[in-house]
Amino acid sequence: MAVSVTALGRLSLPRRLAPAFWGEAHLGDRAFRLCTAAFAAGALLTLAALALQMTRASALSLRRFGPGFVLGTEWDPVRESFGALPFLFGTVVSSALALLIAVPVSLGAAIFLSELAPGWLRSPIGFLLELLAAIPSVVYGLWGIFVLAPWLRDTVQRPLSGALGGLPFFSGTPRGFGMMAGGLILAIMVLPTIASVSREVMRAVPVGLREAALALGATRWETVRHSVLPSARSGLVGAIILGLGRALGETMAVTMVIGNRAEISASLFEPGYTMASVIANEFTEAAGDLYLSSLAEIGLLLFGVTLLLNALARLLVWRIARLPDGARRA
Amino acid sequence: MMFLGGPRREDPAQGREAAPRSAPAQAVEKLRAEGLKAWFGATLALKGISLGMKERRVTAIIGPSGCGKSTFLRCLNRMHEVAAGARAEGRVLLDGVDIYGRGVDPVQVRRRVGMVFQKPNPFPTMSIRDNVLAGAKLNGVRLREEDALFEKALRRAALWEEVKDVLARSGASLSGGQQQRLCSARALALDPEVLLMDEPCSALDPIATARVEELIHELAERLTIVIVTHNMQQAARVSHYTAFLYLGELVEYDETDVLFTKPQNPRTEEYITGRFG
Amino acid sequence: MDRYRRRSAIDRLAKAACVAAVLLALVPLASLLAYVAAKGVSGLSLSFFTGLPKPVGEPDGGMVNAVTGTLVLVGLACLFGVPPGVMAGIYLAEFGDNRFGKAVRFSADVLSGVPSIVVGIFVYTLLVLWMRGFSALAGGVALGIIMLPTVTRTTEELVRMVPDSLREAALALGVPRWKAIVRVVLRTAAPGILTGLMLAVARVAGETAPLLFTAFNNRFWSIDLSQPMASMPVQIFTYAVSPYEEWHRQAWAAALVLVAMVLALNAGARLLLHRRAPR
Numbered sequence: 001m002a003v004s005v006t007a008l009g010r011l012s013l014p015r016r017l018a019p020a021f022w023g024e025a026h027l028g029d030r031a032f033r034l035c036t037a038a039f040a041a042g043a044l045l046t047l048a049a050l051a052l053q054m055t056r057a058s059a060l061s062l063r064r065f066g067p068g069f070v071l072g073t074e075w076d077p078v079r080e081s082f083g084a085l086p087f088l089f090g091t092v093v094s095s096a097l098a099l100l101i102a103v104p105v106s107l108g109a110a111i112f113l114s115e116l117a118p119g120w121l122r123s124p125i126g127f128l129l130e131l132l133a134a135i136p137s138v139v140y141g142l143w144g145i146f147v148l149a150p151w152l153r154d155t156v157q158r159p160l161s162g163a164l165g166g167l168p169f170f171s172g173t174p175r176g177f178g179m180m181a182g183g184l185i186l187a188i189m190v191l192p193t194i195a196s197v198s199r200e201v202m203r204a205v206p207v208g209l210r211e212a213a214l215a216l217g218a219t220r221w222e223t224v225r226h227s228v229l230p231s232a233r234s235g236l237v238g239a240i241i242l243g244l245g246r247a248l249g250e251t252m253a254v255t256m257v258i259g260n261r262a263e264i265s266a267s268l269f270e271p272g273y274t275m276a277s278v279i280a281n282e283f284t285e286a287a288g289d290l291y292l293s294s295l296a297e298i299g300l301l302l303f304g305v306t307l308l309l310n311a312l313a314r315l316l317v318w319r320i321a322r323l324p325d326g327a328r329r330a
Numbered sequence: 331m332m333f334l335g336g337p338r339r340e341d342p343a344q345g346r347e348a349a350p351r352s353a354p355a356q357a358v359e360k361l362r363a364e365g366l367k368a369w370f371g372a373t374l375a376l377k378g379i380s381l382g383m384k385e386r387r388v389t390a391i392i393g394p395s396g397c398g399k400s401t402f403l404r405c406l407n408r409m410h411e412v413a414a415g416a417r418a419e420g421r422v423l424l425d426g427v428d429i430y431g432r433g434v435d436p437v438q439v440r441r442r443v444g445m446v447f448q449k450p451n452p453f454p455t456m457s458i459r460d461n462v463l464a465g466a467k468l469n470g471v472r473l474r475e476e477d478a479l480f481e482k483a484l485r486r487a488a489l490w491e492e493v494k495d496v497l498a499r500s501g502a503s504l505s506g507g508q509q510q511r512l513c514s515a516r517a518l519a520l521d522p523e524v525l526l527m528d529e530p531c532s533a534l535d536p537i538a539t540a541r542v543e544e545l546i547h548e549l550a551e552r553l554t555i556v557i558v559t560h561n562m563q564q565a566a567r568v569s570h571y572t573a574f575l576y577l578g579e580l581v582e583y584d585e586t587d588v589l590f591t592k593p594q595n596p597r598t599e600e601y602i603t604g605r606f607g
Numbered sequence: 608m609d610r611y612r613r614r615s616a617i618d619r620l621a622k623a624a625c626v627a628a629v630l631l632a633l634v635p636l637a638s639l640l641a642y643v644a645a646k647g648v649s650g651l652s653l654s655f656f657t658g659l660p661k662p663v664g665e666p667d668g669g670m671v672n673a674v675t676g677t678l679v680l681v682g683l684a685c686l687f688g689v690p691p692g693v694m695a696g697i698y699l700a701e702f703g704d705n706r707f708g709k710a711v712r713f714s715a716d717v718l719s720g721v722p723s724i725v726v727g728i729f730v731y732t733l734l735v736l737w738m739r740g741f742s743a744l745a746g747g748v749a750l751g752i753i754m755l756p757t758v759t760r761t762t763e764e765l766v767r768m769v770p771d772s773l774r775e776a777a778l779a780l781g782v783p784r785w786k787a788i789v790r791v792v793l794r795t796a797a798p799g800i801l802t803g804l805m806l807a808v809a810r811v812a813g814e815t816a817p818l819l820f821t822a823f824n825n826r827f828w829s830i831d832l833s834q835p836m837a838s839m840p841v842q843i844f845t846y847a848v849s850p851y852e853e854w855h856r857q858a859w860a861a862a863l864v865l866v867a868m869v870l871a872l873n874a875g876a877r878l879l880l881h882r883r884a885p886r
Contacts (some may be wrong), residue, residue, distance in 0.1 A: 028785050033785070038696040039692075039695040040711045050721065105631050106628070121745060125633075132635070195632065249724065252816055385675075437783045
């Protein structure tokens with residue numbers, strides 16, 4: 001070894017060849033980069049493995065029922081006849097109901113937070129909305145069982161039933177638990193998602209655009225309506241889709257209030273059943289491979305739909321703003 | 331295997347008289363660029379520069395913004411290639427050995443050729459003391475005479491008197507000028523042979539600038555300095571040699587006094603008389 | 608002038624609607640917190656933290672096993688979710704401006720949108736079937752997978768926020784890039800990453816669905832990772848849907864503990880972030 005020279009940190013040249021590898025000559029750097037890349041690949045692999053495993057677990061049901069699975073209305077473990085339509089119906093209706101309620105409220109809140117609120121109020125209200133997102137699903141469920149459902153029954157459904165009982169939506173016995181409770185609790189849970197993403201999207205609209213409108217004599221609302229909302233539109237759509245994704249996959253709270261009966265009914269008072277709920281309730285008790293596989297296929301459907309929705313939403317939102325953290329988890 | 335930053339047993343500068351400032355002609359070349367080209371992506375920023383920098387002298391690189399002077403400097407310790415899409419070609423000889431040669435580890439090069447940046451960049455999570463020792467500590471070198479080493483580095487950077495009582499404070503708590511000298515101390519603690527300074531005073535007020543310029547004078551007695559500056563008075567004040575770069579090319583290089591009084595190239599003259607740039 | 612009056616009336620109306628929306632959004636939060644606090648406090652007792660679940664009618668039932676279980680499961684989740692997530696985040700921030708990085712970023716975002724119950728099935732088919740039984744380990748893996756994308760993206764964002772000048776400072780000292788990243792960049796980003804981790808932990812601590820068929824539940828005291836393990840969220844679910852008054856009380860108490868934990872983590876994360884901000 002060229003002793004003293006190296007000891008002083010001098011170059012001891014020429015040394016062994018270090019072929020360029022991704023432009024880095026230093027051994028430790030190459031190893032580190034490779035190591036972090038391996039973990040990064042982990043995220044990709046996890047997603048791929050998820051897709052693969054879900055498909056494999058559903059294989060039996062896919063083979064037996066084919067595409068007819070999604071249209072079958074019967075769910076009978078005893079006769080091993082499985083159709084997913086009631087669950088699809090329950091998921092779609094409860095999520096639609098949730099969006100119907102949550103979208104206007106959360107957009108209003110987002111406009112308030114991004115455009116109207118005085119500076120000192122933004123942070124605390126933003127924090128409260130984040131809390132809404134932070135409370136565990138099962139706690140919402142608990143509250144839904146003992147507070148929301150009885151309140152719905154006595155304060156909302158009874159009067160509705162009296163006044164509009166003739167309509168198919170409000171027919172039947174008011175019992176609290178049912179599609180309406182499911183939709184409402186989902187609305188509460190997706191609200192912070194939509195609100196926080198929308199707020200970020202609106203904040204990303206350049207200040208100049210607002211000032212231009214205000215300088216032309218537009219009122220605050222006109223500025224929002226004609227300047228901010230149009231330029232934020234695709235991001236807002238993304239926010240709503242993210243909310244939808246969360247509603248579709250939400251499990252515990254809905255399971256605890258929706259009534260869990262595999263029926264298709266027009267009435268919002270009647271119990272329903274969602275895809276996530278049926279998995280939560282029956283997966284551990286499912287006896288028989290076909291039963292288990294059918295439940296897995298429902299999971300696969302859920303996975304596929306949320307995958308598409310999320311991909312779409314990210315594409316819409318990515319272009320405009322970074323997602324706030326509260327929007328991450330479904 | 332590497333022992334870095336520790337006090338050298340034999341200081342090459344000791345025992346030699348510091349050369350008088352105005353008679354540098356005999357000095358040897360410490361660093362030499364030969365046909366140095368540099369790219370940012372597809373843009374050619376340096377169009378083949380050949381320039382020698384003499385040992386224990388200050389060489390100033392001047393030129394209008396965008397002329398490639400910072401890029402040139404960063405090529406001298408292989409910092410240029412750190413940026414994404416940036417690459418360099420050509421040779422840079424350090425004591426006659428090409429630092430772009432095969433098998434040369436840029437990490438080793440940077441330990442011999444230190445750098446001070448335009449904006450002071452002390453490590454915000456470290457104390458003043460740890461900042462000075464960062465080069466050794468980050469490399470996991472166990473220091474035997476830690477206290478002596480960092481006091482020496484701080485003294486060389488002319489910062490010791492100002493900070494000796496607050497060594498545990500964060501490096502970010504100092505003033506801009508102090509931060510810049512802290513960064514110099516950090517580089518000096520590794521005992522480099524060459525110090526590259528990239529507009530070290532551009533973020534500083536006049537008093538802090540004067541301190542840093544004094545520092546350059548003192549340091550030049552022992553090591554080779556290359557300084558990039560957009561300030562011609564500064565170049566005239568601190569350097570022995572000056573190179574004028576324009577649009578990625580070396581237009582003129584000479585002793586500083588000569589270049590500023592009798593420029594050969596009309597473009598140099600235009601620049602130093604303030605007609606463009 | 609009339610036109611102007613109409614316009615400003617609409618303006619006021621719209622503003623009022625937005626304020627109303629905020630209030631409407633906060634009503635459920637207020638109600639939930641009030642109920643959890645009121646009912647939870649009355650359900651809490653010493654035996655809640657010391658006793659094991661008892662059949663209905665026997666006194667001194669508690670859920671010491673579920674409280675411990677939640678801690679163990681969250682610990683496991685961090686073990687499986689944090690180191691890989693941080694490493695992946697470093698890759699994305701430092702080297703990830705390429706197609707591979709884009710693909711990883713995209714799959715992390717998509718992964719974070721996968722319903723947690725689906726993650727439960729995934730881990731069931733992967734681990735529970737293989738180990739021939741429910742286990743705390745499987746629960747930890749499921750929660751870890753749920754944490755992974757959040758940790759990855761948070762780390763990426765915060766590492767990206769560290770200015771390049773610090774990287775350059777370290778590199779110019781002859782520090783190899785990987786050491787510059789670990790010792791300088793990561794160190795500088797650490798408080799922010801910690802904040803993100805606390806939020807991720809808070810989210811995972813309340814997850815129920817992925818545990819239903821991984822960690823399952825356990826009426827007995829167990830810290831054996833290869834055995835089923837109780838957790839507060841699953842216990843809340845079990846008790847809430849039961850018909851027994853006594854169990855409902857315990858569910859509320861557990862909800863209070865869980866919410867307090869989650870809120871403490873959230874508030875702690877905020878504090879950490881704010882203490883760091885003004886410098």
